Amino acid sequence: MHFIEPHIHIASRTTDDIERMARAGCLAVAEPAFWMGYDRTCVGSFRDYFRQLTEWEPKRTANYGLRHYAWIGMNSKEAENISLAREVIAILPEFLDRPNVLGIGEIGLNKCTKNEVTILAELIELGMQRGEQLLFHTPHLEHKLWGTQIILDLLRAEPRVTPSRVWIDHCEEHTIRQVREGGYWAGLTLYPTTKATPDRAVDMIEVYGPERILVTSSADWGPSDPMAVTALMQAMRRRGHPESLIRQIVYENPLQFMSQSRHFTPPEMMSS
Amino acid sequence: MQSPMSAAKLLDAEFLGIRCRLIDIAAALDRIDRAPSNAAGVDPRMLQIRRSLDIIASPAANRAEQLQLAFSLQNGQ
Numbered sequence: 001m002h003f004i005e006p007h008i009h010i011a012s013r014t015t016d017d018i019e020r021m022a023r024a025g026c027l028a029v030a031e032p033a034f035w036m037g038y039d040r041t042c043v044g045s046f047r048d049y050f051r052q053l054t055e056w057e058p059k060r061t062a063n064y065g066l067r068h069y070a071w072i073g074m075n076s077k078e079a080e081n082i083s084l085a086r087e088v089i090a091i092l093p094e095f096l097d098r099p100n101v102l103g104i105g106e107i108g109l110n111k112c113t114k115n116e117v118t119i120l121a122e123l124i125e126l127g128m129q130r131g132e133q134l135l136f137h138t139p140h141l142e143h144k145l146w147g148t149q150i151i152l153d154l155l156r157a158e159p160r161v162t163p164s165r166v167w168i169d170h171c172e173e174h175t176i177r178q179v180r181e182g183g184y185w186a187g188l189t190l191y192p193t194t195k196a197t198p199d200r201a202v203d204m205i206e207v208y209g210p211e212r213i214l215v216t217s218s219a220d221w222g223p224s225d226p227m228a229v230t231a232l233m234q235a236m237r238r239r240g241h242p243e244s245l246i247r248q249i250v251y252e253n254p255l256q257f258m259s260q261s262r263h264f265t266p267p268e269m270m271s272s
Numbered sequence: 273m274q275s276p277m278s279a280a281k282l283l284d285a286e287f288l289g290i291r292c293r294l295i296d297i298a299a300a301l302d303r304i305d306r307a308p309s310n311a312a313g314v315d316p317r318m319l320q321i322r323r324s325l326d327i328i329a330s331p332a333a334n335r336a337e338q339l340q341l342a343f344s345l346q347n348g349q
Contacts, residue, residue, distance in 0.1 A: 141288075173299070193292045200299045206306070 001243065002267070003229050003250035005029045006258065007106075007135075007169060007187065007216035010057045010068065011049075012036070017219070017226040022064035024230050027251075027267045029061060030258065032071035032106035032135055037221050039078055043087040046074075050091075054098040069264065071105030071135045072096055079119035080110075089122055096132060102261040103127070105135025106169065109147035112139060121154060128160040133261050136168045138175065140194060148175040152182055165260050167214060172196055176204055180212060185257050189218045190228035198228070198235035205236075210248050214257060297325075 002025045010018065010031045021029070031053055040046060050072055058068040072095045079085045095101060107123045109116050127134050139147035151168065155161050168179045169187030172195065179186040188204060189195040196204070201215050217228035225231070229250055236246045258264045275282060301321070304310065320342055327338045 141291075173295075193288050197296060197299075199303075200296070203299055203303055203306075 001025055001233060001247060001250065002027050003233070004254035004258070004267075005216060005226075005229055006167075006214050006254040007032060007189070007218045008226060009034060009218070009220040010061060011052055012221035013219060013226055015060060015063075018061055018064050018066060021226055022066055024227060026066055026229075028067040028069065028254075028258075030069040030071065030102060030254075031057060032137075033073050033075065034106055034137070034220070035075045035077040039081070040084075043084065043091060046088045047091055050095045054095055054100055058100050067265070067267070069100050069102050069258065069261075070098075071103055072098075072101050073104045073107040073135075074119060074123060075106065076108045076110040076116050076120065076137060076139075079116050080113060082115045082119060085115075085119045086122070089119070089126060092126065093130070096130060099263055101263055102258055103133030103135060103165075105133075105167075106137040107134070108137035108169075109139050109150060110137075110143070112143055112147045112150055117150060117154075120151070124154060124158060124161075128158060133165045134161075134167070136166070138168060138170045140170075144170070144172065145174055148178065152178055155182070155184070164212075167257060169214075169216075170195060170218070171204075173200070173204065176208060180208055183212075185212045185214055188213060188215045190215065190225070190232060191218055192223050192225070198231045201232055202235050202239060202241075205249060210245060210253070212253075212257075213249065214253055215249055 005021065005026055005028070008029050008031060010029060033050065033053060036049065053070040053072065057070070061068040072092055074085050074088045092104070096104065104123055104127045107120055109120060124134065136151050138144055138151065148168070155163070155166065163183030164185070167185040167187055170189045171179050171186040176186050188201040190198055190201060205213060215229060215232050217224060217226055219226040219228065233246050233250060236249070255266060259266060277285070323342050324339050327335055327342060332338060
């Protein structure tokens with residue numbers, strides 16, 4: 001079955017991973033800008049990273065027939081450095097117009113500090129001014145509930161937000177309900193130990209229904225599995241879910257959400 | 273023989289894994305409860321699971337051994 005991987009950090013993965021994903025039926029990937037495992041010291045480092053996501057990684061995945069998309073933004077962890085974050089925000093528009101960029105992301109909160117919230121509000125404002133889609137990272141572990149609530153409060157206070165163009169990622173059992181009730185897309189992350197397992201993701205699909213749900217590996221430089229979406233497919237089959245439902249989750253839903261971006265080309269129109 | 277690591281260091285190393293496995297157990301029990309034709313309430317294996325959760329929550333020093341016994345046949349029965 002073909003699938004789209006809506007959240008993976010290809011810059012942190014090997015070419016072997018890309019090839020394995022292509023062999024398994026992956027047609028397209030989307031790569032949000034994020035914290036690369038260390039704090040960058042100047043805006044030039046971000047500029048080069050955004051060039052990597054919009055110039056080099058699309059070429060690397062194209063070698064295996066995968067279309068590469070990117071989200072460009074200031075991640076929450078480095079947003080703590082408010083002056084650097086503002087320098088980064090100033091260069092975002094030149095990358096948001098690049099042909100593989102879907103919108104602003106992944107932005108959000110990490111420890112839910114005042115600086116993080118300040119920068120997040122500025123990123124949302126930039127997104128509203130430009131009519132961009134938004135991808136939100138919600139915090140890890142004990143900060144997730146609080147951070148998700150702050151993000152939802154910020155979005156509720158912004159009348160220009162169209163919820164169906166907003167993806168709130170890394171939802172779990174205690175946050176998915178509020179995200180879905182707000183009309184946003186809910187991301188489920190198949191990540192060992194700290195996020196959801198394939199079986200728990202299937203549970204949440206069964207409880208809340210398949211609409212406005214995106215399931216991803218979020219595979220990055222840490223322990224993670226770029227093939228995790230195929231594990232979800234297997235878990236759904238094992239429980240007896242029909243192929244049509246599996247296809248909706250791993251292909252049609254990402255297609256529906258990403259198609260709202262002016263830069264997205266549906267797979268049937270792709271020509272590598 | 274005691275572990276060379278302190279309790280605090282062991283907790284640092286084990287906390288996220290324990291948290292993950294507890295959530296997995298809770299999710300699996302929810303899954304069973306949610307399923308159609310749910311007869312889990314009268315299934316003796318559910319009694320074993322409930323007894324096991326009590327053992328885990330107890331202050332005993334040999335919880336793993338007690339869990340193994342709870343899941344073992346007694347005298348071949």
